Amino acid sequence: MRRIRAFLLRLGGLSRKGQQDRHLGEEIESHLQLHIDDNLRAGMSPEEARRQAMLRLGGVDQTVEAYRDQRGFPLLDSVLQDLRYGFRVLRRNPGFAMVAMFTLALCIGANTAIFSLVNVVMLRLLPVQHPEQLVELLQKYPGYPRGSLGWSSQSYENLRDNNHAFSELTGTSFDNIARVRTEDSEPEVVVCEFVVGNFFPTLGVKPAIGRLIGSNDTFDKVAVGVAVVSWSYWNSRFHLDPAVLGKQIVVNGQPMVIIGVAARGFWGIRAESRTDVWVPRERTDGISHLLGRLRPDVSIKQVRAEMFVLYQSTLEEIAKTNKDPLVRQRTIEVEPAGTGLARIRDYYAKPLIALTAIVGLLLIIGCSNLASLLLARAVARQREMAVRVSLGAGRGRLIRQVLTESWLLSLMGTLFGIVFAYVSTGVLVRIIGSGREHERFALHVQPDLHLLIFTVAATLVTGLLFGMPTALQSFRTGRASAMRQAGAISETKGSRLFGKSLVASQVAFSIVLLTAATLFVGNLWHLENLDLGFSHGHVLLLSLDPEQGGYKPEQLPRLYQDLLSRLQAIPGVLSASISGVTPIQGAGFGGHFVSAEGYQERPEDRRRGFLEPGCSQVLRNFANTLPCRARF
Amino acid sequence: VDKKTDVWQGTLALMVLKTLETIGPLHGYGIARRIEQTSGAQLLVNYGTLYPALLKLEQEGYISSEWGVSDNNRKAKYYRLTRAGRKQVEKEARQWEQTTEIMARFLVPGEERQ
Numbered sequence: 001m002r003r004i005r006a007f008l009l010r011l012g013g014l015s016r017k018g019q020q021d022r023h024l025g026e027e028i029e030s031h032l033q034l035h036i037d038d039n040l041r042a043g044m045s046p047e048e049a050r051r052q053a054m055l056r057l058g059g060v061d062q063t064v065e066a067y068r069d070q071r072g073f074p075l076l077d078s079v080l081q082d083l084r085y086g087f088r089v090l091r092r093n094p095g096f097a098m099v100a101m102f103t104l105a106l107c108i109g110a111n112t113a114i115f116s117l118v119n120v121v122m123l124r125l126l127p128v129q130h131p132e133q134l135v136e137l138l139q140k141y142p143g144y145p146r147g148s149l150g151w152s153s154q155s156y157e158n159l160r161d162n163n164h165a166f167s168e169l170t171g172t173s174f175d176n177i178a179r180v181r182t183e184d185s186e187p188e189v190v191v192c193e194f195v196v197g198n199f200f201p202t203l204g205v206k207p208a209i210g211r212l213i214g215s216n217d218t219f220d221k222v223a224v225g226v227a228v229v230s231w232s233y234w235n236s237r238f239h240l241d242p243a244v245l246g247k248q249i250v251v252n253g254q255p256m257v258i259i260g261v262a263a264r265g266f267w268g269i270r271a272e273s274r275t276d277v278w279v280p281r282e283r284t285d286g287i288s289h290l291l292g293r294l295r296p297d298v299s300i301k302q303v304r305a306e307m308f309v310l311y312q313s314t315l316e317e318i319a320k321t322n323k324d325p326l327v328r329q330r331t332i333e334v335e336p337a338g339t340g341l342a343r344i345r346d347y348y349a350k351p352l353i354a355l356t357a358i359v360g361l362l363l364i365i366g367c368s369n370l371a372s373l374l375l376a377r378a379v380a381r382q383r384e385m386a387v388r389v390s391l392g393a394g395r396g397r398l399i400r401q402v403l404t405e406s407w408l409l410s411l412m413g414t415l416f417g418i419v420f421a422y423v424s425t426g427v428l429v430r431i432i433g434s435g436r437e438h439e440r441f442a443l444h445v446q447p448d449l450h451l452l453i454f455t456v457a458a459t460l461v462t463g464l465l466f467g468m469p470t471a472l473q474s475f476r477t478g479r480a481s482a483m484r485q486a487g488a489i490s491e492t493k494g495s496r497l498f499g500k501s502l503v504a505s506q507v508a509f510s511i512v513l514l515t516a517a518t519l520f521v522g523n524l525w526h527l528e529n530l531d532l533g534f535s536h537g538h539v540l541l542l543s544l545d546p547e548q549g550g551y552k553p554e555q556l557p558r559l560y561q562d563l564l565s566r567l568q569a570i571p572g573v574l575s576a577s578i579s580g581v582t583p584i585q586g587a588g589f590g591g592h593f594v595s596a597e598g599y600q601e602r603p604e605d606r607r608r609g610f611l612e613p614g615c616s617q618v619l620r621n622f623a624n625t626l627p628c629r630a631r632f
Numbered sequence: 633v634d635k636k637t638d639v640w641q642g643t644l645a646l647m648v649l650k651t652l653e654t655i656g657p658l659h660g661y662g663i664a665r666r667i668e669q670t671s672g673a674q675l676l677v678n679y680g681t682l683y684p685a686l687l688k689l690e691q692e693g694y695i696s697s698e699w700g701v702s703d704n705n706r707k708a709k710y711y712r713l714t715r716a717g718r719k720q721v722e723k724e725a726r727q728w729e730q731t732t733e734i735m736a737r738f739l740v741p742g743e744e745r746q
Contacts, residue, residue, distance in 0.1 A: 002716075006691040023709075024683070027660065030708045031679065034661040037704055058680035070684040070691075 010072055024067055028060055078397070082404035089405060096377065097409070100370055104413020107366035108458050109420030110359040115454050116425050116445045118352050120271055121344055123450055127265045129204025130293075131338035134269075135303060137290040138333045138342065139311070141326060146333055147343055150288040156196075158314045159290070165303040167295050168202035170195070171287035172269070176440045180277055181250050182237065190233065191273060191440050192251060194219070194281035200228075200262075202293050203269070208234075210245045210260025212278075217259075219282040224248070226280065227256035231264040233276040251279055271340035273440045289341055304334045348432070358516060363462065365509045370466040372502045374406065378470045385474045399471040406467025407460070414459045469498060542567075644677075644685050646728065649694060649721045652713040657700070659708035660686060686711060694720050 032053050039049035057063060068074075090097040125131040137159070138147045151171065160169040178192030197215035205212065208231055217226050227249060229237075238244040247258050256279060268275030269291060281287065294303060311332040319327045335342045378385075388398060425445050433441030544563075551559055560578055567576040647667050652658060655666060663686075664677040689695045694717035700710040713721070 002692045005693055006688070009691045026707070027683065027709045030659070030702075030706055031661045031683075033706050034659065034702060034704075034708065035679075037706065038665075056679050058678055063680040063683060066680060066684045067687060070687045 010070075020071060021064075024064060028057070028063060032057065078400075079404065082401045083408060085401065086405040086408040090408065093377075096373065100373065100409050101413050101416060103366045103370060104410055104462065105416035105420055107359075107363045107417070108410070108414050108455075108462060109417030109424065111356075111363055111458055112414075112417060112421035112451070112455055113424045113428065114352065114355045114359045116421065116451055117348075117428060117443065118356060119448070119450045119454075120443050120445055121348050121352060122339060124271065124448065125338050126203075126269060126340055127263075128269075132336070133294045133296070134203075134337040135292050135294060135300060136335045136337040136342055137292065137307065138335060139330050140333075142329050142331065145346065147289070147341075147346070149330065150286045151290055152286050152318070153284055154317060155314050156287050156290060158317060159307075159310060162310055162313075163292075163306060165294060165298045165306050166292040168198055169290065169292045170199045170202040171281075171290045172196065172199055173281060173285070173288040174270075174275070175252070176273070176438055178252055178277065180252075183248055185237075187250075190276035191268075192277045192279060193268060193275045194285065195278050196281060196287065199278070202291065203266075205266050206263050207260040208263050209242055210258070212260050212262065213280050217280040219254075219280045219285075225251075225254060225256045226259045227251060228260050228262055228278040229258055230262050230267060230274065230276050230278075232267070232274065234261045249277070251277060267444070269337070269340055270344065271443070272344040273442045274444065291337060300334065300336060307332055307334050358513065361509050361513055363458075364465075365506055365513070367462060367465040368502045368506050368509075370406075370409075371469050372499055372506075374466060374470040375473060375499055375502075378402075378474050381474070389475070395475050398475045402471035402474055403463065403467045406470070407463035410459050410463035410466075413462070414455060418455070469502075643728075644681070645689060646721070646724045648682075648685065648689060648711075649713065649717055650725070652695060652711060653718065653721050657710045657712040659700075659702060659710050661708070662702075663711065689717070693717075 032050075035053035035056065036046075036049045039052055040046065044052065054060070068077075126134070128134070136147075137151075139149045139151070140146045141149065150173070156169075156171055160166075163169065172193050172195045175192045175194065177189050179187045180190045180192065181187035195213060197213060197217055200212040201214070207228075210228075212228050213226065219225055229244070229249075234240060234244055238247075244258055244261065249256055249258060262278070269289075292303075294300070315328055315330060339345075385398065388401075393401075429441070429443045429445065432443070433439065546556055546559060564576055564578060567573060644667075647670075648663055651663050651666050651670070655662075658666065660682055661679075664679055664682050667677050668675055686695070686697075690697055690711075694714060695711045696714055697709050697711050700708060702708045
């Protein structure tokens with residue numbers, strides 16, 4: 001208690017310096033007077049009395065210094081002093097300050113931007129209970145990306161009922177383009193999840209209002225089902241109205257009653273996109289993602305071993321009904337899912353790490369650039385350093401002052417860098433998500449503790465990196481020229497070599513970056529100009545969703561015929577056609593296996609016919625609209 | 633050469649508090665002289681370190697200060713013991729007695745101890 005009181009008073013002492021200094025001066029003066037009076041009474045001459053009094057006090061300045069140290073915080077005082085001085089130095093060289101801050105803003109901003117993506121994709125934990133206990137089960141055929149294969153409900157039940165590693169095993173499937181409308185609104189496209197009944201209990205997510213889906217809730221094609229909406233959907237669509245409970249929404253044509261809103265901040269189990277509506281899955285439907293919660297005493301290694309064994313029996317079950325000859329080659333993987341489903345990391349972890357390395361290099365280039373600028377300036381400030389050293393500035397104090405200046409620079413660079421990072425992160429996220437609207441890519445980059453620690457560390461390390469050479473140099477040359485009593489500019493051999501190596505490393509790193517950037521741009525150019533096998537100039541694509549316009553399925557053929565003839569009637573249109581999918585979109589309706597004469601069929605071919613893009617449903621005239629060159 | 637001992641680190645505060653307890657409100661110079669007198673001129677107070685020590689005691693709330701006029705009509709800052717200061721004197725005096733008692737046991741010659 002006393003300590004806190006003293007601390008606060010000392011803190012207060014920082015702001016009332018002038019007044020307190022005056023009071024102290026008066027007190028010392030009165031002390032001397034009293035002492036002199038005594039000495040005079042003892043029979044000393046006035047001069048001797050004063051001299052003795054001063055002697056016993058031990059010097060007015062020393063007393064004032066000691067008093068000040070007790071009053072404020074000596075370290076803080078000198079830091080503030082350094083900061084004020086640093087500001088003055090920067091203001092005197094606005095050109096240098098601008099260049100330095102711009103460089104730093106770019107370097108630190110780029111690093112912050114990339115790290116904020118790394119943070120979201122790889123580090124940020126899901127807002128659920130004990131996210132570290134969550135694991136994802138993935139199965140795949142050899143040679144395919146993992147997670148490319150969903151789970152049948154039999155497989156799920158087999159794994160759920162026979163494992164000893166999980167306290168809960170749940171699952172979910174996504175519909176990224178679910179059509180949802182409320183009683184009185186137009187349909188809109190939202191992200192919908194079809195979840196197993198134990199989904200929310202497994203994650204430990206609580207409702208904001210109402211209740212969440214439980215084990216007794218099932219999807220019912222006949223009766224009205226139940227649905228849970230996210231906080232953000234509740235906010236944007238219902239304006240946080242508590243009367244949302246009991247309201248009906250229509251999800252993909254099925255009426256559902258809203259029974260609750262999920263806790264604020266919970267947006268599903270994917271780092272890259274946000275779920276708006278949760279609906280119980282139909283019991284017999286497949287599940288695209290399985291998520292388990294480990295028992296507290298089970299390690300991921302143990303669960304991998306158990307799943308490997310359990311999966312073999314699951315495969316035997318599947319093989320009984322599945323005609324695919326390669327079923328037994330499927331493999332299972334168990335991945336930690338505390339930061340969300342593995343998919344996004346599989347896709348973006350490597351590019352992000354590469355980007356981190358690149359912006360890291362950029363930071364090093366920026367640092368060495370600034371270091372050489374500062375070194376050059378230090379030569380001009382040699383005289384000042386010499387004066388400081390001869391006035392008794394110690395090594396530590398001098399280094400601290402130079403570092404304070406560089407930290408001040410890097411701090412200001414960081415402030416601008418954060419603005420830059422904010423803008424560029426938004427652009428990056430848009431670039432990543434562009435062209436794949438159906439993925440509903442919505443990386444939500446938020447400042448959090450990770451990001452704060454990273455930014456602070458980046459600022460400190462950057463300032464240290466580009467400030468340290470100058471700090472050490474200043475002290476060395478400052479001392480040398482102080483001894484020579486002159487500010488003559490002299491460079492030691494070592495410092496010249498260091499400056500040269502800085503330039504060399506800058507050039508080397510820049511060449512690496514430039515080469516990488518050229519390669520990337522070249523790749524992009526090749527992709528844009530890839531020969532797709534059909535001429536795609538002068539072709540316009542028109543997408544439409546007749547269901548939203550209120551058309552019934554039986555009206556569609558007429559509608560399409562009508563549209564097509566009207567399009568063809570437009571002057572300037574050479575030909576028009578309709579297709580279920582467009583080339584290189586990479587999707588199709590089911591598949592058809594076509595066997596050509598003379599082709600030796602392999603066992604996996606027939607399966608591929610079902611898994612891979614098959615023939616799209618194409619109307620005649622398509623070949624005229626998109627002229628293809630057949631290739632053999 | 634003056635052979636008097638300097639005041640040991642840490643004991644000055646207790647001496648200041650005890651002096652104020654005995655004499656009542658007093659200015660810095662008076663406190664210093666009084667300590668020297670009480671010690672039978674064995675101790676030499678470094679006046680320069682007295683004022684930071686007084687400031688520390690004031691920050692901790694053991695003493696308070698106000699400006700007044702001395703006996704011979706000099707303006708001076710008078711320090712006064714607060715209630716917390718009184719308690720602190722008691723506490724520290726007790727601790728100090730304990731310490732000296734323990735030290736004395738070690739230093740008394742010829743006495744057998746178990």
